[in-house]
Each structure stands twice: as structure tokens, then as C-alpha cells.
Amino acid sequence: DYVDGKDRAAAARAAKAADVAIVFATQWSAESVDLPDMQLPDNQDALIEAVAKANPKTTVVLETNGPVRMPWAERVPAVLQAWYPGIGGGEAIANLLTGAVNPSGHLPVTWPVDESQLPRPSIPGLGFKPAKPGEDSIDYAIEGANVGYKWFAARKLTPRYPFGHGLSYTQFRMGGLRVEANGSQLTANFEVENIGQREGAAVPQLYVTLPDGHATPLRLIGWQKLTLKPGEKRAVQVIAEPKTLADFDAKARHWT
Incomplete structure (x- = not known):
């Protein structure tokens, strides 16, 4: 059964009655619209927590532009990072979840636990607003050559998922x-x-x-x-x- 997720209690009831539950969590971003943090919008973390509590066989499909906080990660057995999969995304996701296709993708980025592990935990001025040249500036000298996974290695930080992480059914x-x-x-x-x-x-x-x-x-x-x-x-x-x-x-x- 499909439930839109606006009512967490209804979603939990549907999950409890199902053999398995799949939660699609989304995050919208666009060109020149950088996100101010790693939080899933619209209280989706609470929805995932409610569904996972009702059904231990819960899979989360993330359709996001990048890493997000995952406070529920230890309470779900499977997470599929779909990014923005486009017009063929539905079929591709279904094939991966059902096992018709064996996944072989690997993360092209390091997945932090939260913003505290980033070179810039917060950047003033980001969000859904027009850019203001001269006011919106980023100091790129913080990490120097240690960009991406190299930053985590240099700082001896343990991310949630390392750069290059990927799973398979074999x-x-x-x-x-x-x-x-x-x-x-x-x-x-x-x-x-x-x-x-x-x-x-x-x-x-x-x-x-x-x-x-x-x-x-x-x-x-x-x-x-x-x-x-x-x-x-x-x-x-x-x-x-x-x-x-x-x-x-x-x-x-x-x-x-």
C-alpha cells in the first residue's frame, strides 16, 4: 500500500501491516541553490524513525543531491542512495531493491556523520535566495589540498560512509x-x-x-x-x- 507520509501514524500503521516497508526521502536543491545544512526537510527523519520502529524490515531510498544526516541509520537494515535518478529512476530503483540487478555503485563523495566533520560546518548566506556577489564568499584555503576524502584522512575523522563505499548482493x-x-x-x-x-x-x-x-x-x-x-x-x-x-x-x- 502507498502512503504519502504526511501522517506519520498512518505510515507506521501501514508499515506494521506490511512484510517490508520502503521510505522514499527527498531533498530538493538546484543550480545556485546550495543547501544550508545536511538536514532532511519536512521532518522526514521522524517519518523514517516511525516506520522503522513499526517494521524492522525497512529500507530507506534517499533522493538527495548529497550527504544528509542519518540519525536513524542503525535502525534500518538497508539504505539506497539514488541521488537524482531522472526519468528512468523508478525502474532502476525497483530493479535494485528486488535483486533483478546487483548493485555495483560506489560513493563519489565522503558521507559525513554531520556538519561538524566538514571544513565549514556552516556557511552564512546559503539557502533559497538570490546570490549576492561580494557578500556570499567561501574561504577555500581551510582544507588546502586536502579536499574531500583527503580532509577526513588528514583530520583522522571517521565518516558515516567513506569515499568509495559500496555494497553488493555478493x-x-x-x-x-x-x-x-x-x-x-x-x-x-x-x-x-x-x-x-x-x-x-x-x-x-x-x-x-x-x-x-x-x-x-x-x-x-x-x-x-x-x-x-x-x-x-x-x-x-x-x-x-x-x-x-x-x-x-x-x-x-x-x-x-
Whole structure:
């Protein structure tokens, strides 16, 4: 049964009577309309809490432009981040939720627990209003080169979901890592095996941690995507370009 969610009590009753419950939570944003915080609008957190309390088999589908606070995350067994999926979104979401398609997406951003983990927990002037050049300004020097996941690594912050996080209906095992250096180029070889019961796509990612003194301590240097049948094992090679291991000297205008 469909319930629009305006009445939380009615939504909870419908969820309690159902085998499973799916809550679609939305957040609207647009070009030049940045959101002032990570809060889901219209008290949707309370709706999710009510439905999850009524039915432990509750899935939350988020249609948002970016990360949001998830105070209910530990009380729902599944969350699907759909972003703004467009005209084909309904069919794609249905295929993923029913298992007709095995998910293989990975987060292109780090998902903070809340705004306190961000370089700028609040930015005055954001919201649904016309931009005011000269008044609306952002200090981009706060994080320097540590943008995105690098900020969290440099500050030793644990986000809710890390950059590159993604789940599948199967399981993968990775091992046998061997790294070879050829001048300034690194080549990593390893194996990926599908140890689950169905075909799926794995996206192994290779990160390096650099010594103190470098502009960014953690760096993604490469990845591969491969589809494996149950029990299949495959060798993978990731080649790191030299610039991914270097720092750019802005004054000298060259890589070091």
C-alpha cells in the first residue's frame, strides 16, 4: 500500500501491516541553490524513525543531491542512495531493491556523520535566495589540498560512509597484493575472487598513505571494475601515474 507520509501514524500503521516497508526521502536543491545544512526537510527523519520502529524490515531510498544526516541509520537494515535518478529512476530503483540487478555503485563523495566533520560546518548566506556577489564568499584555503576524502584522512575523522563505499548482493575477497616500483611509477598486482552466490561487479580501489610532510596523506591512485561469476577469480593490475604520488609546488610551478 502507498502512503504519502504526511501522517506519520498512518505510515507506521501501514508499515506494521506490511512484510517490508520502503521510505522514499527527498531533498530538493538546484543550480545556485546550495543547501544550508545536511538536514532532511519536512521532518522526514521522524517519518523514517516511525516506520522503522513499526517494521524492522525497512529500507530507506534517499533522493538527495548529497550527504544528509542519518540519525536513524542503525535502525534500518538497508539504505539506497539514488541521488537524482531522472526519468528512468523508478525502474532502476525497483530493479535494485528486488535483486533483478546487483548493485555495483560506489560513493563519489565522503558521507559525513554531520556538519561538524566538514571544513565549514556552516556557511552564512546559503539557502533559497538570490546570490549576492561580494557578500556570499567561501574561504577555500581551510582544507588546502586536502579536499574531500583527503580532509577526513588528514583530520583522522571517521565518516558515516567513506569515499568509495559500496555494497553488493555478493561478496568479494581480495588478496595477494604485490607492488613494484619502476622509477616514479608504481604497479600493483592482486587478485579478486567472487566468494558469493551470484554474479557481481567489484570495484577494487588502491590507496597509498604518504609520509609526513606531504600535502595530502591519503591518495586514491587507481581502481578497476570487473564482473565476476560465483567462484571466479581474476588477476588485477593497477598502474599509478607519477603525479598521483607527487606534490605540486605552486611557487615553483612544478611537481615534486
